Amino acid sequence: MTPPSSAVERARRALGARLREIRTDASLSGRDLGRLAGWHSSKISKIEYGRQVPSEADLRIWCLHCGVEDQAADLVESLRAIDEMYTEWRRVQRTGMRKHQQSAVPLYERTARFRIYEPSLVPGLFQTREYAHALMSAVITFRGIPDDADEAVAARMDRQKVVKAGVHRFAVVLEEAALRARIGGADVMAGQLGHLLTLASQPNVSLGIIPASIDRVIWPMSGFWIFDEGRVLVETPSAELAITQPREIGIYTKAFAELSESAVYGPRARSLITGALEALDAPPN
Template sequence: MPSGSAASTTRTTGPRELATVSSPSSSVQQARQALADRLRELRLDAGLTKRELARACGWHESKSSRIEHARRPPSEDDIRAWCTACASEDQADDLIASLRAVNSMYVEWRRLHRSGLRRQQEARLPLYERTRHFRSYQAWLVPGLLHTRAYATAVMHSLRHRQSLPDDVDEAVNARMRRQQVLNEGDHRFAFVIEEAVLRNAVCDREALIGQLDHLMTCASLPSVSLGIIPAQTERTRWPVEGFWIFDDDQVNVELVSSYLTITQPREVHEYVQAFAELSAMAVYGAMARKLLTSAIEALR
């Protein structure tokens, strides 16, 4: 759930060394491969073979090959040794910064919530306060900033049960409700796009869902909020994807089954901005959106 941008497929096994963990995200692998390609270019520019580079770094040739093919992420010490061998010490700091960015992208849900749901809800508040332009697409759930207390409670209980987390659901919901104050404060702008299926998914009991849909109509009338709904029968130019949030043009947060991605690379952020624009173009707004909401409420009643 964000409510909530490529990512790392690594887990720390020591102060420097990293061990590979498979990732469900192509963004993760692309980011790792981009770093590997930069290292390969340094070696080629230096006129070194993999064997020569390995000898200079003091490791086996197969390690150089695994790093260049993004099958093994380098450590910071590996990058320093690589740059020294290639007489490109001036590149080391930038490459290490790229490595750290990659490693920050991927966070397992259990690790993300290891301190409980409340702490994670509170940790995101500064990001929401400093963001001016929010864009959110959701295929299955109502975006967190638009949750009612009952709907948020049902979502949090589901997450807690699935991950066997400590029971701090009430505190987490309170934190989410406090975060919603950004809807009415400052010069924030919000653009939400959801699939019509969101209106009918039985995330909570019937009365709670009716209350949530009523709340969506109220939120849609706020001057800072745009709510678009993609009708179920829409002829698609882009299929539903995982839910994501765009914070200004700086960061994207993506929620996967097993992980939470933070994407900050400009090229990838732009891809999500483009995807949001295409999804927005398929949505209906205003009276047409209210008609879909009213229809869903009447069906529930």
């Protein structure tokens, strides 16, 4: 798995390669197309190699002069998908975190099957109020955004209705490190781990833990969420990446399947959680 920003770059290069193919199929050189469109030929090269993002108008002009106007709408949709993929946190969260929490509600409500992998944190839908508050407070401080932690936590708790409703299915795979990363201190972690044990017993929840001691078949990677078959979200320190291209979704689907095979479930997973609970009382080395 490559970094999320690399996925965006690949998508831009794929769009450029498709445009290059359209141009060559029309028997036009870059200079020819530039002359017809009124552009410098360097613009053609930059777009085709992903170094410049075309506008929607550019795509329509390209298709017009290459005689494939029927492909313009599809190309525009590809461009919009790329634009949606990379969302700067400062733009999304410039007024705090509450709005971002609320904006995801429609996606959560319409998703029937969630597949969630987290390497170092308990996922938001499974967080206690105290754990969520400690985590969001840290994020707010790190990003230097307005402090609306109380409102953002309330919005996150409201989103958890999809877990309690019982009509959505959740396959969650955590690295053991997520059980042992102390967020908010020992008391907060004890409550969080106890909550995980409760959720793991729900019939619509499958909770797998990848033990730290196993010989890895697949390496730890950035956390990601798969929503049915249509969208993957990957969160990084600076951005949220939304992936909608089927080929890219397929890569994450394969990764989740392999990570799931490395996880333990049922009594063995509960044993890892209780082990993390017991470690909270152990004196530091």
